[in-house]
Amino acid sequence: MSNLLNAVNQRTNLAGQNRFELLLFRLNGPQPFGINVFKVREVIQCPQLTEMPGSHPCVKGIAHLRGEPVMVLDLAEATTGKGIGKTENAFVIVTEYNRSVQGFLVSSVDKIVNMTWEQIKPPPQGAGKSHYLTAVTEIENKLVQIIDVEKVYAEIMPVDEEVSDDTKAKSQGLALDKILVLVADDSAVARNQIKRALDSIQVKSELVKDGQEALDWLRNKAKEWGETMTQRVPLLISDIEMPRMDGYTLAAEIKAEPALRPIHIILHSSLSGVFNEAMVKKVGADQFIAKFHPDELLTAVNHWLAASQHA
Incomplete structure (x- = not known):
């Protein structure tokens, strides 16, 4: 899995050409989901997690990555209400968002696909306000849902919006x-x-x-x-x-x-x-x-x- 993202820095030339790369993963079942590779620092097998007493139910614990404590959130539980369960065979997608580093627990990680933003469509009308999608696309005749990690993270770790x-x-x-x-x-x-x-x-x-x-x-x-x-x-x-x-x-x-x-x-x-x-x-x-x-x-x-x- 380390080889999957070892060339992320070389992919930055896609930016500005309306192109990007999508990391595909799964939660609780066959439905594929996606996240922009530029958000991802690394993908790792889920390490041993240290529990955080009193934390949000979706926070599975703290991972210690090269001396850096990283909060790990169960992305399945946050978006569907049904958690990943056992973490032994799960993966953590380590991301950098809102000026901090966090990990999202997923059941499996598939591959990276090269896309254009023109191929990415808004969520279907009528989806309501409670969904966690920013967009959808189709890859190999399968609908891929792109999760709004900003919404997920904001619900679990609200930012301070106070203006001085x-x-x-x-x-x-x-x-x-x-x-x-x-x-x-x-x-x-x-x-x-x-x-x-x-x-x-x-x-x-x-x-x-x-x-x-x-x-x-x-x-x-x-x-x-x-x-x-x-x-x-x-x-x-x-x-x-x-x-x-x-x-x-x-x-x-x-x-x-x-x-x-x-x-x-x-x-x-x-x-x-x-x-x-x-x-x-x-x-x-x-x-x-x-x-x-x-x-x-x-x-x-x-x-x-x-x-x-x-x-």
């Missing part, structure tokens, strides 16, 4: 009544976190679910509002990994169109690493911020809104 008074004060000198910030993210949890942060400084927002929807919305508003469009929508906050069109491709498309080019772009993602900073410059985005710290995000929002109003 100092951060709120920094937005008071800005003209906010006639502007709108566009937010693109395939995770409902992430979209609502950003919206609540923007609401706290009285910034209106428009929420969309993927890069293609964001680009279509911007193009339509450019036709409707003309030259005033980028004054009314001076900032985009976008996730990187999204169905149909990723955030890198979205940024590059925006900067390629003169009518949209003045829009400032913050890429806001659970993905991290040096390659993000390089890709920010390559696609013309203004800043990369790892999820989710409301003060840091709003400090950037204040900066780029001020830059647009003083241009």
Whole structure:
């Protein structure tokens, strides 16, 4: 299994080409699930876990990986209510999300497949709000469900969404009544976190679910509002990994169109690493911020809104 991910760093050239690689795994049965390889640090056979008294029922314990304590969550129990059970033959997908490292317990890990974001579709309409999917796709005639690990993690380990008074004060000198910030993210949890942060400084927002929807919305508003469009929508906050069109491709498309080019772009993602900073410059985005710290995000929002109003 160690060979499965030993070339993750070499895969970063897929970013910005609307391509990525999906790690397939299973929980309690034949249904295949997927997670973006860029979220994954390693896949290991489940080690001996140290129990955490009083922890959430989905927390199976602490794994000690090369001296680093890593919390292990039972992904099956978190999403279906039925846990993996015995861990002797299970695997742990070690991920980096929300500026921390955690492990997700799964029953088996299959393989990595090369995909384009265009092949990834939103969950079917009518799925309701209680599901844990960000997207679905089809591989070898089988439906693969891509789990919203942000929602899973937020329910088990809620983040602090409190915005400091100092951060709120920094937005008071800005003209906010006639502007709108566009937010693109395939995770409902992430979209609502950003919206609540923007609401706290009285910034209106428009929420969309993927890069293609964001680009279509911007193009339509450019036709409707003309030259005033980028004054009314001076900032985009976008996730990187999204169905149909990723955030890198979205940024590059925006900067390629003169009518949209003045829009400032913050890429806001659970993905991290040096390659993000390089890709920010390559696609013309203004800043990369790892999820989710409301003060840091709003400090950037204040900066780029001020830059647009003083241009």
